[in-house]
Amino acid sequence: MSNDEILKALYDETMVGNAPAVLELTKKGLDEGLTPSELLFDALIPSLEEVGARFERGDWFVPEMLIAGRAMAGALEVLRPLLAQTGAETVGTFLMGTVKGDVHDIGKNLVNIMLEGAGFHVIDIGVQAAPEKFIAGIEEHNPDIVGMSAFLTTTMPMFKANINALEKAGLRDKVIVMVGGAPVTQEYADVCGADGYAADAATAVRRAKELIAAKRGAA
Amino acid sequence: MHTVVRSATKELIIGHDQPFCIIGERINPTGRKKFQEELRAGDLSSVARDVEDQIAGGAMMLDVNMGAPFVDEPDMLAKAIKLVQGMTDMPICIDSSVVEALEAGLAAYDGKALVNSITAEDDRMAAILPLVKKYGAAVIALPNDHDEIPDDPHKRLELVGKIVEVATKEYGIAMEDLVIDPLAMPIGADHTLVWKTLETIRLVRDTYGLNMTLGASNVSFGMPDRHTINSVFTPMAMTVGLTSAIMDSRTESIVRSVKAGDLMMGNDEWGGNWIAAHRARQAAAES
Numbered sequence: 001m002s003n004d005e006i007l008k009a010l011y012d013e014t015m016v017g018n019a020p021a022v023l024e025l026t027k028k029g030l031d032e033g034l035t036p037s038e039l040l041f042d043a044l045i046p047s048l049e050e051v052g053a054r055f056e057r058g059d060w061f062v063p064e065m066l067i068a069g070r071a072m073a074g075a076l077e078v079l080r081p082l083l084a085q086t087g088a089e090t091v092g093t094f095l096m097g098t099v100k101g102d103v104h105d106i107g108k109n110l111v112n113i114m115l116e117g118a119g120f121h122v123i124d125i126g127v128q129a130a131p132e133k134f135i136a137g138i139e140e141h142n143p144d145i146v147g148m149s150a151f152l153t154t155t156m157p158m159f160k161a162n163i164n165a166l167e168k169a170g171l172r173d174k175v176i177v178m179v180g181g182a183p184v185t186q187e188y189a190d191v192c193g194a195d196g197y198a199a200d201a202a203t204a205v206r207r208a209k210e211l212i213a214a215k216r217g218a219a
Numbered sequence: 220m221h222t223v224v225r226s227a228t229k230e231l232i233i234g235h236d237q238p239f240c241i242i243g244e245r246i247n248p249t250g251r252k253k254f255q256e257e258l259r260a261g262d263l264s265s266v267a268r269d270v271e272d273q274i275a276g277g278a279m280m281l282d283v284n285m286g287a288p289f290v291d292e293p294d295m296l297a298k299a300i301k302l303v304q305g306m307t308d309m310p311i312c313i314d315s316s317v318v319e320a321l322e323a324g325l326a327a328y329d330g331k332a333l334v335n336s337i338t339a340e341d342d343r344m345a346a347i348l349p350l351v352k353k354y355g356a357a358v359i360a361l362p363n364d365h366d367e368i369p370d371d372p373h374k375r376l377e378l379v380g381k382i383v384e385v386a387t388k389e390y391g392i393a394m395e396d397l398v399i400d401p402l403a404m405p406i407g408a409d410h411t412l413v414w415k416t417l418e419t420i421r422l423v424r425d426t427y428g429l430n431m432t433l434g435a436s437n438v439s440f441g442m443p444d445r446h447t448i449n450s451v452f453t454p455m456a457m458t459v460g461l462t463s464a465i466m467d468s469r470t471e472s473i474v475r476s477v478k479a480g481d482l483m484m485g486n487d488e489w490g491g492n493w494i495a496a497h498r499a500r501q502a503a504a505e506s
Contacts, residue, residue, distance in 0.1 A: 062407030062441025103367050106408045127367065153286035154316040183249055188288035 003034055007043040010075075014047035017067025019074050026075040036082040040119060044072050045091075048117040052202035062110065065201065069117035076116065091119035092212045095143035095175075097129030099158035104151035107181060107201075111147065114201040115208065131158075131165035138171050144212050147204075148194075150181040159184075160192040176211045180204060220395045222357050222430045224280065224310040225330040231279060231310050233398065233430045233463050238481045238492065239453075240463035241474065242312050242333075242432065243278030245269045246299065248287040255287040258295055263302055270306050277478075278468035281307070282335065283324070284314035293323035300327045312359070312465070318346045325354040334358040335465075336400060339378040340365050341385075348390040357396040359432060360386070362419070368402060372418040375401065379423055395430075398463070399423050403433040406448065407441030413452065417459050424460025432463035435473075449473045454480035 001009070006029045013021040022044075029039050051068045054060035083090065094115050098108050105127050112122045125137045134146060146166075150156045159179045166172040178196040179189050189197035196211050198204035222233040233240045246269050248254045254265050273281060283303060285295040292315060300311060313324035314335040321334055336359035337347045351358045362369070362378035369375050379399055386392040401419040404412035416433070423429055438452045439445035450473050453464055457480045468474055478496060481487040 061443055062405070063410070066408070103363055103365070105368070106405065110408060128365065152316045153288070153292070156288065183286060183288070185252070185255070185288055191289075 001028070003029070003032060006032060006034065007038070010039065010043035011047045014044055014071050015051055015068055017064065017071045019071040022071040023074045023078070026078050036079045036086065039075070040079055040083070044075055045119050048072055052114065052205055055202040066110070066113055069113035072117040073113070076119070090121060092144040092208070093121045093123065093141060094145045094147060094208065095123045095125065095134070095137045095141055096147040096149070097125035097134060097137070098127040098149045099155050099162065100128055100130040101158060102150050102152055102155035103127045104149070104181070107151065108149040110201045111180065111204045114205045118205045118209065120208065131162045134162050135165060135169050135171065138166070138175060143175060144215070145176040145178055145208055147178045147180070150179070150184060153183050156181070156184060156188065159194060163193045176215060178204065178208060178211070220428050220430060222395050222398055223331065224333050224357055226304065226308045226310045227329040229308040229310065235424070235460065235462055236486060237462070238486050239457055239477050240280060240432070241278050241468050241477060242280045242282050242463060242465040243273030243468045244282050244434070244436065244465045245273050245467065245469065246281060246303070247284040247314070249284070255290070258285060258287055258290045261295070263299055266299055266302055267306065270303055273468045274307060274309065276468040276471065277474040278309065280310045280312055280333070282312040282314050282465050285320070286315055286317070292317050292320040296320045297323040297327035300324050304329055321347060322350050325350055325356060332356045333398065336361055337382070338363050339381050344382070344385050348386055348392060351392060351396070352390050357398060358392065359398045359400050361400045361402060363402065370415060372415050372422055375419045376422045376426060379427065383427060397429055399429050399431045400433050401431055403435060403437040405440035406438050413438050417456060420456055420461050421459040430462045431460060432465060433461065435464040435466040446470055446472050450476035453477050454483070457484055
């Protein structure tokens with residue numbers, strides 16, 4: 001297999017969620033002299049971007065998105081330590097939690113898998129995450145983006161409470177805040193002072209990348 | 220066990236020996252941008268068409284939910300309930316996660332309502348069960364607690380046990396006024412999740428004999444051909460003990476699968492309802 005063939009196969013197998021093949025091709029690629037960055041940015045990430053685009057068009061469905069994300073996550077376990085050694089710029093770190101008072105986690109987990117698939121380093125602080133937990137998470141992991149999920153109209157106000165807590169702790173300008181969940185709307189996100197909102201997992205990934213690019217561009 | 224709900228003039232019985240109770244899910248602004256904008260402006264004009272469509276489709280009870288950002292939920296829920304009761308004698312399921320909205324809805328409602336919902340969380344039960352008792356309503360209860368929505372059906376059953384204990388002993392709610400929501404999860408997120416819901420339904424029926432309802436459309440989230448999935452899921456759930464669902468009664472294929480389910484379950488005597496529905500369709504086609 002030539003290097004181009006490896007990258008093409010890696011792209012194809014990731015898209016159909018063939019985790020064992022993705023892992024094998026990733027290792028083979030490294031053995032053949034491809035760099036971790038090449039494997040990530042020339043095969044894995046474009047593949048997941050295509051999956052996300054197909055999902056957004058309504059051509060692909062949630063399980064297909066999930067298995068592609070999981071296949072990619074397996075490859076990332078191999079690549080992440082190598083990428084850290086080379087000091088390559090990562091896509092970004094994303095701290096994610098469901099807000100206090102809310103135990104819904106399926107939507108949050110879907111977004112996590114797609115973010116990992118897009119190359120993000122995702123830290124999940126779980127459900128029922130109080131403002132202090134978000135703050136402790138930010139202080140420990142220094143994320144680029146903080147994601148807050150809420151599934152109930154009664155727990156959505158925690159977005160604002162969390163954002164207020166971040167301001168008080170002097171952390172608000174250090175992170176991008178994204179919010180989401182079934183009852184959440186763009187307008188609600190704007191009013192509570194979040195930087196970004198998305199209605200589904202694929203859009204969340206696209207939006208997260210845009211927001212990071214804008215922030216890095218401005219810095 | 221029979222759960223009885225009422226409007227001012229009409230009684231509806233939910234039970235394992237009764238036709239499946241179809242609760243229309245449509246009077247709910249979640250995911251409906253235009254409806255949300257109307258509600259914010261205090262405009263309830265869309266509700267009328269939703270009520271008509273759902274009744275025409277076969278709804279036997281209507282779920283009314285006014286939960287959306289920037290909406291005065293207690294005020295709008297009370298108004299919507301009065302509006303719906305002015306249009307139909309169908310009993311109502313008062314749906315909100317806001318305690319004040321449930322109270323306003325109960326105060327506005329004429330009859331015995333079904334309240335949607337409590338969980339096994341102590342604070343939710345303490346806030347809502349006294350209202351259920353005060354207004355003589357029935358209540359939907361979800362087996363999740365402060366920490367999680369358990370995956371394990373036996374864990375969910377334990378939480379049902381806690382709800383039964385607290386509701387009947389501490390708040391004096393009758394057993395038959397508890398309707399369990401065994402938590403329908405999206406099959407697209409994990410292909411083992413719906414089986415766990417079915418197993419929960421079976422356990423709750425065998426252990427407590429309680430009535431159950433759930434949001435049937437949830438199971439097909441993220442999948443193609445949702446109608447077929449919903450049409451198959453509901454009768455499957457009926458066979459293990461589901462007695463009601465909050466569902467889209469405007470979709471004929473789903474409603475017909477439920478009616479066929481009633482027939483198979485022995486809850487449609489001599490197929491009378493099934494044959495009458497057939498005749499009604501014939502007559503409509505000829506006219």
